[in-house]
Amino acid sequence: MRGPVITGWSAVSPYGIGREAYLEGARTGRATVSRLDPEQWDGPDELACLVPGFTPREVLGKKGTRSMDRVTGLAVATVRELLREERGQDGPYTADENAALVLGTTTGSAQSMMDLTRDTFVNEKPFYIDPSQFPNTVMNCAAGQCAIWYGLKGPNTTVAAGRASGLLALNYARRLLNAGRATTVLCGAAEEYSTARSWLEWHTRRPDESATVLGEGCAVLRLDHPHTTTHTPLAELITVTSTITGPTGTTPSLTQAITTTLHQAGLTPADIYAISPSTPAGTPGDHERHALNTVFHHHTPHRIPAPGPIGDTAAATATFQIITLLTHAHHHPAPPGRIALITAVDRDGVLACALLRLL
Known part of the structure; x- marks a missing residue:
C-alpha cells in the first residue's frame, strides 16, 4: 500500500446516530422521508429526511450547546461517535498531537447567517444582536468546534465545493498526510436541514429537480499512514x-x-x-x-x-x-x-x- 488508508468511519444520518445505524439502514434501504411539522419548519418543503429527534442539546448535552447551530451539532456528534468506536470514550484525542480535521460544507449554516442578518434589520440598532450567535455564521465554525471539543491539535480546515466537498476534503486530507503535516486526519462533510436552506433550494432549483427531497447528516472518515496505523485498514x-x-x-x-x-x-x-x-x-x-x-x-x-x-x-x-x-x-x-x-x-x-x- 502506498496511499493513505481509511481505518474507520462513523455517521449521523436520517438512519440514526452512529455507524451501526448506518450499516443497518444502508443494508435494508429503508425510507427515511417524514412529513415536516409546519410549526417548526416554515419553509416551502412538506417532506424531508431528518436525523431522528436530533437537536445538539439532546444529543450532546447542555454544556457548550446553548448557542450551537444544527450543522455544528451534526459534525460534533459524528466525531464523537467515531472516537467512541475507536476508544470507547468521548474525551480529548490525546493519543496523537498531530491529529487533523478536514470538513466539507456548502456554506456552513445558511440558517445562522440569515438569522443574524435579519436581526441587524429588525432590531432597534443594527448592532443589537446576540454575540453568541456570531461564530455560527463563520463557515469553519463546525470544524473549529470539533477541534475544541475533542482536542484535535493538528491542522483544521473547511472545504466548500458543493456536492463534491467530501472528495475535495479527502484530497486535502491526503495531502496533509503525504506532506507530514498530520499523522491522523478525521475527514468528512456535513449538511444541515433548515428553513433557510429549503428556501434557497426552492428558489434555485431547476424544473427537472422539482422532485428532490432534502436530507441532512454528517459522515467522517479516519485516514492514517499505511505504515504507521494501529488500526485495520478498510x-x-x-x-x-x-x-x-x-x-x-x-x-x-x-x-x-x-x-x-x-x-x-x-x-x-x-x-x-x-x-x-x-x-x-x-x-x-x-x-x-x-x-x-x-x-x-x-x-x-x-x-x-x-x-x-x-x-x-x-x-x-x-x-x-x-x-x-x-x-x-x-x-x-x-x-x-x-x-x-x-x-x-x-x-x-x-x-x-x-x-x-x-x-
Missing part, C-alpha cells in the same frame, strides 16, 4: 482528481477527468470493480451517467446505489457515497484489492472523482 486512497465543467459541457469534462485519473493510476476501465455515482437530480445526473457510460461502455462494473433514501445531503453526499461503498464491502466480503471509483457532480460545475482500493 480501504486505500489511490488518488483524487477534481476539475470544473469546461466549455464543452459536463459530460466531456467528467469523462476526461475519469480517464485521466485511471491513466495516472495505471488502471483501465476493466480494472474497476465498482462505481459509486453521486446521481444528482435532473440534468447534472444525466451528464454524470453519460460520462460513466462513455468510459465503461465495454465493461460493466458493479454500481453502488447512491445513498438516496437519506435525501439530498448536498455537501455531505460524496462522503456518504464512500461510507455506503464501505458498507457494501462489509456486507459482501470478497478478496481484497478490488478498486472502486467514486464520482461527484455539482450543478454549479465542480466535478471530482476518487479511486479506492478495498482491503
Whole structure:
C-alpha cells in the first residue's frame, strides 16, 4: 500500500446516530422521508429526511450547546461517535498531537447567517444582536468546534465545493498526510436541514429537480499512514482528481477527468470493480451517467446505489457515497484489492472523482 488508508468511519444520518445505524439502514434501504411539522419548519418543503429527534442539546448535552447551530451539532456528534468506536470514550484525542480535521460544507449554516442578518434589520440598532450567535455564521465554525471539543491539535480546515466537498476534503486530507503535516486526519462533510436552506433550494432549483427531497447528516472518515496505523485498514486512497465543467459541457469534462485519473493510476476501465455515482437530480445526473457510460461502455462494473433514501445531503453526499461503498464491502466480503471509483457532480460545475482500493 502506498496511499493513505481509511481505518474507520462513523455517521449521523436520517438512519440514526452512529455507524451501526448506518450499516443497518444502508443494508435494508429503508425510507427515511417524514412529513415536516409546519410549526417548526416554515419553509416551502412538506417532506424531508431528518436525523431522528436530533437537536445538539439532546444529543450532546447542555454544556457548550446553548448557542450551537444544527450543522455544528451534526459534525460534533459524528466525531464523537467515531472516537467512541475507536476508544470507547468521548474525551480529548490525546493519543496523537498531530491529529487533523478536514470538513466539507456548502456554506456552513445558511440558517445562522440569515438569522443574524435579519436581526441587524429588525432590531432597534443594527448592532443589537446576540454575540453568541456570531461564530455560527463563520463557515469553519463546525470544524473549529470539533477541534475544541475533542482536542484535535493538528491542522483544521473547511472545504466548500458543493456536492463534491467530501472528495475535495479527502484530497486535502491526503495531502496533509503525504506532506507530514498530520499523522491522523478525521475527514468528512456535513449538511444541515433548515428553513433557510429549503428556501434557497426552492428558489434555485431547476424544473427537472422539482422532485428532490432534502436530507441532512454528517459522515467522517479516519485516514492514517499505511505504515504507521494501529488500526485495520478498510480501504486505500489511490488518488483524487477534481476539475470544473469546461466549455464543452459536463459530460466531456467528467469523462476526461475519469480517464485521466485511471491513466495516472495505471488502471483501465476493466480494472474497476465498482462505481459509486453521486446521481444528482435532473440534468447534472444525466451528464454524470453519460460520462460513466462513455468510459465503461465495454465493461460493466458493479454500481453502488447512491445513498438516496437519506435525501439530498448536498455537501455531505460524496462522503456518504464512500461510507455506503464501505458498507457494501462489509456486507459482501470478497478478496481484497478490488478498486472502486467514486464520482461527484455539482450543478454549479465542480466535478471530482476518487479511486479506492478495498482491503
